[in-house]
Amino acid sequence: MLETTHHRICPLCEACCGLEIKVKDGAVSSIRGHAEDVFSAGYICPKGVALKDLHEDPDRLRQPLIKRDGVFMEATWEEAFAEIERRLPPVMAAHGRNASAIVVGNPSAHKIGLLTYFGKLARALGTHNVFSASTLDQMPKQLASGLMFGHWLSVALPDIARTQYLLVIGANPLASNGSMWTVPDFKGKAKALQARGGRLVVIDPRRTETAAVADAHHFIRPGADVFLLAAMVHTLFAENLVRLGLVAQWVNGVDEVKAAVNPFTPEAVAERCAIAPETIRTLARDLANTECAAVYARIGTCTQSYGTLASWLVDVLNVLTGHLDAPGGAMFAKSAAFGSNTAGKPGIGKGIATGRHQARVSGAPEVMGELPISCLAEEIETTGAGQIRALITVATNPVLSSPNGPRLSKALDTLDFMVSLDIYLNETTRHADVILPGPSPLEDLHYDVAFPQLSWRNHARYSPPVFERAPEQPEEWQTMLKLAAIVQGKGAQVDANALDDAQFADEAQRLFGPQAEAILTATRHLKGPQRALDVALRAGPYGDGFGTRPDGLTLAKVMAANTTGGIDLGELQPRIPELLRTPSGKIELAPPSLLADLQRPAADLNFPAPDLVLIGRRDVRTNNSWMHNLPVLAKGPFRCTALVHPLDASRLGLTDGAQALITRDTLQGPLSLQAQVHVSAEMMPGVVSLPHGWGHDLPGTRLTLAAQRPGVNLNALLDDQQRDPLSGTSVLGGVGVRMAAVS
């Protein structure tokens, strides 16, 4: 048979690379980067190639599973929905809406169906118990950005194409391919930056792959970023380096920031960060004195006790050095569709609110409509009104991805009912009563809803499915709508398409009023996320306005550009003041809640360093917990190793390749796991690095290959009670541990 060529955006990580996929005899014959892609220009990493393995993985679920007497049996879709209808609504009827909970995980950010329909399911449940991987990840950045700029998704990112100085803190884009910053081929772009005389500087407790290509790298004591950043801000004021630049007339709160960082002199923080005062000053001066410069920080600065403060201070530095919203500085993308910061009145808004309700057991405040995922186990365990008894998980594996996974695992077994939308029977979904699989990514259409809002360059790219779905396999948005209908008492028999049509007609009426009729007519040939996408593109900032701007974008135009690599919408453009949605219409440099929270690090300045602390790590051939079952990624050296500096190895009697016990002491007694040691001068002395997402040796899963080299679960050692109090984000690094050789 003839070989056919397909162009597909990779849905596996935030880089959103355009791929060229060849198909012969019904199977993938090759996957490579699509050289003509306007955004990624042919870049690909090994995970993109692994889409073939994912599509063909015999362990990937292709049919629903129902657990009967503790054993999973394959079932039809009709049987699965009937089982859910039989068991879920009664729990909610007996115990109230908050007795149900929903958790959504990382892959949902990459799926238009899951992302645009998740809200409908959550609203149908009507529960306060909404959790996501965001509170293991970027919530601090979103909270800080929301407080400063008025919208959760107005996140500034480096204009890498034009910058001359890039300071990267707690991120390793050479392994992760970038996060909260969609930047395929970071390495190529960093090299181009250096070739034009610019500099890349990295702050990380490990000499990472990114640090290795940087012009300078400084170790930092884990968890100490807030001190470094505050001292850099202090230096700007002390040395009269503050220049607000283009955004000057739109900034509130400069004097308040100056007063607030007063205690954080370079001398005061140096020991806490393990960075010399003169180095801190040089970092601040270089940032201020380079015309085009930006600070970018990521997960290493988020998943720590001062995550929101650190995320905020990053943009305080960008603002005070005149780099915010300036070409070559830290800018804002403007997406073609679903750009939440292009909606509504430009330049002013309601801002964001938190704490509209609280977690029942801990009292942790709601943030962005969610409660901290680390509260999930205690909310299931603790009896009383509002105790969680029924759970829906959507593309998430919190038994491995959340701190204190073993506790959560036990709690899940006590639920009255659990449904998982997932493509594997894994450490979390084994606890479900019903598992509903999504189609293979290659059977799904693709348009990135989230990442164009975080992209290094503006673009619009759509991919049709490469393969047809099996006739009985629903799209995931249909599954979500069905679940929503079941909990709303509309019955499992309801037709998802008809329901979607009715809901769309209502929404069009609400959003477009008198124009709604014309919009319904114009989109009559579409359904589901495709229809939502057409409306979003046409009503969006580059859209055709349903005919009022005939040259503008439509879904048809974006679809037609699929084979030629999508539509380029140009380099980042200044967006202030139009982007702002704060009530003042200004950038709030000094949000009161953040100034108040600075009391915590001020009190913590002289906290002594534990002898040894644990941090995490990513490898380019992994993706959190769920890609260890794919042959092309699983091969090669064992990756779940504990990296230890030679000085620590010798003082602790650890040898390369040998096993060691890593122990964290808790009030309830010691918690330990055993890992293979790799002695490496990459590490900062006193810091050990172990990746997360491993520990595939639990019973009852169906992950044949992953189970052969299971690794250990870092999160079995971490504490589910340690959070950044503002964002609810878990502390996943900088935790004091002991290490000893296993004899």
Ligand SMILES: Nc1nc2c(c(=O)[nH]1)N[C@H]1C(S)=C(S)[C@@H](COP(=O)(O)OP(=O)(O)OC[C@H]3O[C@@H](n4cnc5c(=O)[nH]c(N)nc54)[C@H](O)[C@@H]3O)O[C@H]1N2
């Ligand atoms: N210690 C420590 N813990 C961490 C981190 C860390 O750095 N250190 N990182 C944290 C971060 S940043 C994140 S984002 C979280 C991730 O946390 P999670 O989202 O809970 O974890 P993943 O491993 O990404 O699990 C994804 C799940 O989605 C399923 N899946 C994959 N594709 C699809 C699909 O198309 N449809 C459906 N329905 N399901 C699918 C997979 O089988 C898997 O069960 O982990 C966090 N945990």
Ligand SMILES: Nc1nc2c(c(=O)[nH]1)N[C@H]1C(S)=C(S)[C@@H](COP(=O)(O)OP(=O)(O)OC[C@H]3O[C@@H](n4cnc5c(=O)[nH]c(N)nc54)[C@H](O)[C@@H]3O)O[C@H]1N2
């Ligand atoms: N290959 C691969 N790619 C991925 C993923 C994956 O699992 N594998 N996961 C995806 C997800 S969900 C996310 S959120 C992104 C994350 O993307 P990144 O933020 O780039 O993630 P990491 O590679 O973990 O880099 C974090 C760095 O922070 C350092 N660090 C740890 N603690 C501290 C600290 O206290 N301070 C400072 N300054 N640094 C610290 C670590 O040594 C590490 O080098 O990656 C995404 N991409």
Ligand code: SF4
């Ligand atoms: S970097 Fe790799 S995993 Fe990420 S989008 Fe590109 S090919 Fe896919």
Ligand SMILES: [Mo]
């Ligand atoms: Mo993440």
